Amino acid sequence: MNRKSTKTIFTLLLMSSMLIAGCGGNGNNAANNTTPNNSGTTPDATAAADDTALDTSPATFTFFGADASPNWNKMQDDVGKAITEKTGVTLEAEFDVGSGGGDQKIAMMAASGDVPDIIFAKGSLSTLVDAGLIIDMTDLIDKYGPNLKKVYGENMNRLKYSLDDQSIYQIPTNMGVGQKSFDATGGFEIQHRVLKELGYPKVRTVADFEKVLKDYVKLHPETDGQPTIPLTLNADDWKIMITVTNPAFTTTGAPDDGEYYVDPETFEAKLHYKRAEEKEYFRWLNGMYNQGLLDKDTFVQKDDQYKAKVASGRVLGLISQEWEYSDGENALKAAGKDEYTYGHFPVTLTEEYKDHSFMQTGIDGYGIAITTAAKDPERIIKWLDWMSSDEGQVLRTWGIKDKHYTVDANGKREVLPEIRDGLANDTANTQKTTGIGQYLIFGARYGDGVKDSTDNYYTTSFPEQIVASYSEAEKESLAGYKATTWKDLFPKEDEFPVKETGALYNLPVPTDGKYQVIFKKTQDIVRKRIPEAILSKPADFDKVYDAFLAELDKAGAQDMEKEFTELVKKRVSLWTGKNL
Amino acid sequence: MNVKALTESGVTANESVTPRPPAKRNSGFWKSVLQQKYLYLMSLPFVIWVFIFSYVPIWGWLMAFQNYKPVRSFSEQKWVGLDNFRELFQDERFYLVLRNTLAMSMLGLIFGFVVPILFAVMLNELRGNVFKRSVQTISYLPHFVSWVVVGGIVYKTLAIDGGIVNDLLLWMNVIDEPIQFMAKGKYFWGVLTAADIWKETGWNAIIYLAAITGIDKELYEAAKVDGAGRVKQMFNITLPGIRTTVMVLLIMNIGHLVGIGFEKQFQLQNNMVTDYSEVLDLYALKYGIQIGRFSYGTAISMFTSVVSVILLFTANGLMKKFAKESIM
Incomplete structure (x- = not known):
């Protein structure tokens, strides 16, 4: 009896302790869930004293960025510390992981209403806007944003969301205003060792590109003991667009409008795969595959496998953008294997087409938005405004005076050699310690080629700087082509009119109704059938490709195109005042 | 979950042993409540737990009838x-993903049962304790590796350029090209099922090993006296001894046939194989949450x-009828 009751008491004790532990756990979870909301509160609410003066009391804002930012150092880098010192603001930032994009994370935010104070939502902004989670910044900018107004100037119209909802939900910050690129970072890429050995051959069409790769791989079937890969592409998730599907329009003389081709006269939109020219581009890729020039792993490999291949130096050619493969290329630079890095060429299907990479879209980009969770939007706008001031912009792009750059007797800014060297060859570590380039999206900024009041460029890339950052191998290749930068090989901005439609991959689309479903379906079809077409036997290519186009229409592509055409027309009337 | 199943089956076993007085229905119920008040008190927290986490969320189902x-x-x-629902049942893709879901979970069910049971029985026959223990530990370690990592490992192993499987097959002249x-x-x-077996066999075997330990040693001794060899003992004592455990787990797993989650498929898929890799949960993610269609x-x-639920009850009913085992 006695023994039994002891046992009972013991069991009950154990049980209740479990219960308490369970509750404790839940309590913690609940607390964790609510913190993001609370931390937006400024400790003291004395901000309202003066409208224009910058409040430098400590404040913490939560932030989510839809792009991965592996070198983010929680603002413990030099630039980050300077920003906190000058403005009192600390960001509690979270970035998307993996290949980025943020779609899933932002969809969850829209569902739960649990958003950070500030968000860089990229293509998912409309999801948040439709959920009523983004605030209109029009009045705030008007009152507290003199620098923002200065930078965007006459382009303020382009910040508006749509013809029906003329609010300003985001300030575009992933692009510089007035940007004149000094260098080309896209097109088709070929390793310097290939160019050198083949005596700097002409690379203008896909046939030239193919010949270069074929000739070189015949001479060197192995690189450092492993088989040489003539060409590989990255088809993991959305990157299939960057290296597989987008080049179809860049090589056939069309500008980048995301998944669409929009007629510049009538503004009629259609999925760009429907252009007959692009079918020929994919036929060429099909030929590359069947000749064994396109890596067999192309459509199976994951992002990291692709980057590892680039970093191994055995990939002769790429069709991509520098930012897409730079992780791999940086590893090569760090190892001192400059001859394995890449040069850029404006390759098109045949000579009749022009690479439209440098066609200007005007101001139109992804940017920073403030959410309803922000307790003090005024303070955020003031902060963003400070970041957009000359002082803020120079800090973000150049770093700190005498630590990262110097000003000589003539007032000319120059990046210190060790910093320049570090950014070029040991990018990850240098960015982590200096913070240069880590804060570009936090505020409006001028692009390359724009000068400030001291007659210096706002950004660190200007012709001399770019040439200075080239490696010897790169300079040698450029000399071989009698050029100083890669851009010299490309058609220039002034050869094209500024696009009235802006960059249409940024156009906000409806988030409910049929549009999203059809778009998703067509994307699924594209990502499945394009690889299938490329990997098919040459004789079957037409059959597969035509079936693919038929499948797109069966999924409702035509309705979607019609809807998109309407949106494009509305945008053009909003921006230009034309009546369409 | 497996552990939970065990405790539950343990409880039912205990209860069936306790003789119940054939008293009047109503008063009898309260009397037994009073008698077993500690048992009831002990189960209370779990009932509350189940209620909060499994029943309360069901109210969110109303969303399915709204444009949320x-x-x-x-x-x-x-x-x-x-x-x-109308849209769901009219979408061809839905039937495709349903097929994939059922195919992969059936494969998982068959191999996920046979292999761990065989493994456990064979491990049980080993004599060397040190060897047995190390095999057991090594075999369940992959269970703790996340699918993200397993996905990477599978891709590396099966790569055509330097992947160990292709290299091995080429070296043995089984194939001419990767x-x-x-x-x-x-x-x-097949790849998915194989990866799953590699990852989970050791872990799933633990529960059968535990069940085997519970078998009375005297049975083996008696069998030995009667002249039964090791194989006979295996078939006549070990396997029947863990029958109850196997049945309970089988019924529970059949209940999970359509809800297999999407983690493995998500980590292993690529654009080329989506027609075979997309499962219901992945479909719900892509065409539901990702594009804001919560309803x-x-x-x-x-x-x-x-x-x-239907599968669970059917499986339970069938087992009750034909194998005289059930969980309800």
């Missing part, structure tokens, strides 16, 4: 009746739950 928009309050939502395991849809189910996503998961 986030942030808006419940009364502001628009009711659409069965529209979401096989593109991850690019062919028809291989996907549609809810309709899919509601379908999954209802089918699961």
Whole structure:
């Protein structure tokens, strides 16, 4: 009896302790869930004293960025510390992981209403806007944003969301205003060792590109003991667009409008795969595959496998953008294997087409938005405004005076050699310690080629700087082509009119109704059938490709195109005042 | 979950042993409650737990009948009746993903049962304790590796350029050129099942090993006296001894046939094989949550739950009838 009751008491004790532990756990979870909301509160609410003066009391804002930012150092880098010192603001930032994009994370935010104070939502902004989670910044900018107004100037119209909802939900910050690129970072890429050995051959069409790769791989079937890969592409998730599907329009003389081709006269939109020219581009890729020039792993490999291949130096050619493969290329630079890095060429299907990479879209980009969770939007706008001031912009792009750059007797800014060297060859570590380039999206900024009041460029890339950052191998290749930068090989901005439609991959689309479903379906079809077409036997290519186009229409592509055409027309009337 | 199943079966076993007085129905019930008050008290927290986490969320199913928009309050939502279900059952893709789900979970069920049981029985026959223990530990370690990592390992192992499987097959002259395991849809189910077996066999075997330990040693001794060899002992004592455990787990797993989650498929898939790799949960994610169609996503998961319950009861009923084992 006695023994039994002891046992009972013991069991009950154990049980209740479990219960308490369970509750404790839940309590913690609940607390964790609510913190993001609370931390937006400024400790003291004395901000309202003066409208224009910058409040430098400590404040913490939560932030989510839809792009991965592996070198983010929680603002413990030099630039980050300077920003906190000058403005009192600390960001509690979270970035998307993996290949980025943020779609899933932002969809969850829209569902739960649990958003950070500030968000860089990229293509998912409309999801948040439709959920009523983004605030209109029009009045705030008007009152507290003199620098923002200065930078965007006459382009303020382009910040508006749509013809029906003329609010300003985001300030575009992933692009510089007035940007004149000094260098080309896209097109088709070929390793310097290939160019050198083949005596700097002409690379203008896909046939030239193919010949270069074929000739070189015949001479060197192995690189450092492993088989040489003539060409590989990255088809993991959305990157299939960057290296597989987008080049179809860049090589056939069309500008980048995301998944669409929009007629510049009538503004009629259609999925760009429907252009007959692009079918020929994919036929060429099909030929590359069947000749064994396109890596067999192309459509199976994951992002990291692709980057590892680039970093191994055995990939002769790429069709991509520098930012897409730079992780791999940086590893090569760090190892001192400059001859394995890449040069850029404006390759098109045949000579009749022009690479439209440098066609200007005007101001139109992804940017920073403030959410309803922000307790003090005024303070955020003031902060963003400070970041957009000359002082803020120079800090973000150049770093700190005498630590990262110097000003000589003539007032000319120059990046210190060790910093320049570090950014070029040991990018990850240098960015982590200096913070240069880590804060570009936090505020409006001028692009390359724009000068400030001291007659210096706002950004660190200007012709001399770019040439200075080239490696010897790169300079040698450029000399071989009698050029100083890669851009010299490309058609220039002034050869094209500024696009009235802006960059249409940024156009906000409806988030409910049929549009999203059809778009998703067509994307699924594209990502499945394009690889299938490329990997098919040459004789079957037409059959597969035509079936693919038929499948797109069966999924409702035509309705979607019609809807998109309407949106494009509305945008053009909003921006230009034309009546369409 | 497996552990939970064991304790539950343990409890039912205990209860069936306790003789119940054939008293009047009503008073008898309260009397037994009073008698077993500690048992009831002990189970109370778990009942509350199940209620909060498994029953309360069901109210969210109402979303499936609305055109749900986030942030808006419940009364502001628009009711659409069965529209979401109609759309679901009219979508060809739905039947494709249903096929994939069932195929992969059937494979998982068959191999996920046979292999760990065989493994446990064989491990039990080993004599050397040190060897036995190390094999057991090594075999269940992969269970703790996340699918993200396993996905990477599988891709590296099956790569055509330097992947160990292809290298081995080439070296043994089984094939002339590397096989593109991850690019062919028809291989996907096999690859996934194999990866799953590698990852989970050791872990799933633990529960059977535990059940085997519970078998009375005297039975083996008696069998030895009667002249039964090791194989005979295995078939006549070990396997029948763990029968109850196997049945309970089987019924529970059948209940999970359509709700297999999507983690493995998500980590192993690529654009080339989506026609074979997409499962119901992945479909719900892509065509529901990712594009803001919460109601549609809810309709899919509601379908999954209802089918699961039906499967569970059918399996239980069949087992009760033919194998005289059940969990309810």
